[in-house]
């Protein structure tokens with residue numbers, strides 16, 4: 001329905017725990033980006049939206 005949702009179904013992220021870059025994907029509801037650090041498998045969850053659209057890179061701690 002919304003182009004915005006189609007364009008951004010993943011997020012580039014720097015996993016600070018291991019200094020490794022990866023991607024996390026939107027959940028079914030489109031409310032969170034969820035994923036795991038490729039190295040240590042730490043889970044991360046970031047809320048979608050709320051004006052943070054210009055910020056495409058996040059850090060996991």
Ligand SMILES: [Zn+2]
Nearest residue numbers: 017018037040
């Ligand atoms: Zn890690």
